[in-house]
Amino acid sequence: MVAVISNLFGLQHMGTAEDIVSETFLTAAEEWEAKGIPPNPTAWLYTVAKRKTIHLFRRREIFERKVLPAIRAAAGREDDPEWIDIDFSPEHIRDSQLQMLFAVCTPAIVSEAQIGLALRILCGFGIDEIAEAFLTGKETINKRLFRAKEKLREADIRLELPSASEIPARLDNVLHIIYLLFSEGYYSQTRNRVLQKELCWEAIRLGVLLTQYELTNRPKTNALLALMCFHASRFDARQPGEAEVILYDQQDEHLWDADLIRRGMQYLALSATGEQLSSYHLEARIASWHCIKEDTPGKWEEILQLYNQLLMVNYSPGVALNRTFALYKANGLEQALIELEKLNLEGNYFYNVLRDYLRRLPLH
Amino acid sequence: MKEFALLFRFPNGDPGNIPPEEFKTIAKKWQDWAGGIAAQGRMSNGGLRLDMSGKVLKPGGVVTDGPFVEIREVLGSFIVVKAENLDDATTLAHGCPVLVQNGSVEIRPLFSH
Numbered sequence: 174m175v176a177v178i179s180n181l182f183g184l185q186h187m188g189t190a191e192d193i194v195s196e197t198f199l200t201a202a203e204e205w206e207a208k209g210i211p212p213n214p215t216a217w218l219y220t221v222a223k224r225k226t227i228h229l230f231r232r233r234e235i236f237e238r239k240v241l242p243a244i245r246a247a248a249g250r251e252d253d254p255e256w257i258d259i260d261f262s263p264e265h266i267r268d269s270q271l272q273m274l275f276a277v278c279t280p281a282i283v284s285e286a287q288i289g290l291a292l293r294i295l296c297g298f299g300i301d302e303i304a305e306a307f308l309t310g311k312e313t314i315n316k317r318l319f320r321a322k323e324k325l326r327e328a329d330i331r332l333e334l335p336s337a338s339e340i341p342a343r344l345d346n347v348l349h350i351i352y353l354l355f356s357e358g359y360y361s362q363t364r365n366r367v368l369q370k371e372l373c374w375e376a377i378r379l380g381v382l383l384t385q386y387e388l389t390n391r392p393k394t395n396a397l398l399a400l401m402c403f404h405a406s407r408f409d410a411r412q413p414g415e416a417e418v419i420l421y422d423q424q425d426e427h428l429w430d431a432d433l434i435r436r437g438m439q440y441l442a443l444s445a446t447g448e449q450l451s452s453y454h455l456e457a458r459i460a461s462w463h464c465i466k467e468d469t470p471g472k473w474e475e476i477l478q479l480y481n482q483l484l485m486v487n488y489s490p491g492v493a494l495n496r497t498f499a500l501y502k503a504n505g506l507e508q509a510l511i512e513l514e515k516l517n518l519e520g521n522y523f524y525n526v527l528r529d530y531l532r533r534l535p536l537h
Numbered sequence: 538m539k540e541f542a543l544l545f546r547f548p549n550g551d552p553g554n555i556p557p558e559e560f561k562t563i564a565k566k567w568q569d570w571a572g573g574i575a576a577q578g579r580m581s582n583g584g585l586r587l588d589m590s591g592k593v594l595k596p597g598g599v600v601t602d603g604p605f606v607e608i609r610e611v612l613g614s615f616i617v618v619k620a621e622n623l624d625d626a627t628t629l630a631h632g633c634p635v636l637v638q639n640g641s642v643e644i645r646p647l648f649s650h
Contacts (some may be wrong), residue, residue, distance in 0.1 A: 186563065290591045359631075365557075474565075477569070477572070478565075478568055478572075480572065481568045481569065481571065481572030481575065482568075482572075484572055484575035484576055484580070485571070485572075485575050485580060485583045488575060488580070492576075493575075493576040493577070493578065496572060496576050497576065500569070500572075504569065512573050514577060515573070515576075515577055517577060517578075517579060
């Protein structure tokens, strides 16, 4: 809703658009309690938002003189002083969200702020929820979002899709932000499981949104979606209660979501075109192997080779440690211990965990 | 850290005769070895593999076909790694599968831009 209203009035008025939406939900809460929920709540919300938008802007003279004629001109309705329309059709909602996604995911602002704005504007999260997800205070989040919106204004970021030639470069950043958003949910420190899940679902929803547009429906978009589906399939097995995270080996695979695994496989198949092998492709294929519980040497050999490739594309200490575990499974403990010593990761918590684990295993 | 090129030279001969099973074993050794360097965060560039055929151009417009009969070893591929110094880079080269194939690794510092 915020995306659609901003789309009409421009990013400068994003704050106003947010206010209108909050007010709309407030009105809904009051009226629905008194009169009951209307037959089509979604349509009701859109109608009220539309009315509020028109009322608000009508009061503003500058809007009447400048913005409105421009909107009418764009719609070819210059002659009709009463004409104003906000298009809440599904297609327009989709297009507006896509444009907002590209506007928000701009390197002009830091990545935490990009995630924050995406959560606030595109996913409709409250400031409290965003603060909880990031484990910081509301103040910090408010400041961060405020600064980010200022930056968007200063940088004169337009609410439009980049040109076809710019999309490949800009898409990388959008995918990265969706990936971070998903990880924020999946590995979040917060104990609020509903919130964690919602973050993951929203990341998947934004990924799906990208597949609905030809220029953004790239192999790596599908690879990222596959990756997220595979991880999300283990959500309930990983944390069946409020207790600690249950590690992979001890998970009850009957709690894995077979439907999500199937969708992941479909996206993985769709990703297997083109020339580029992105880190999402490799991570998705590793995750797909983890959806098969049986431990066979062939499985670990495949996983090891995927980690070898992933490290070439994208080194991180976490990937290096996972690769060492795969090396132990595929090539044996002796080699894994030798390679572990070379990693130079003393002091890393997970390094110590892996070293203690491997050292406790019998060598032969 | 500085960058060093590791140049892999293979014994002259026709590599096309290697049976597929053996080729798979060799390929795995290479991937695991390179993965080990990448796992230390010291792979700068995965490099390129060169086909064993090719041509050589010499002064006077003389062109000869490969394989390159004059030299015992043929440049087959290279990678670029990060290391403190030449000795450190040479240590990284230890365990390279080319040595098992009776080839050699040449370690050369790269000029920084």
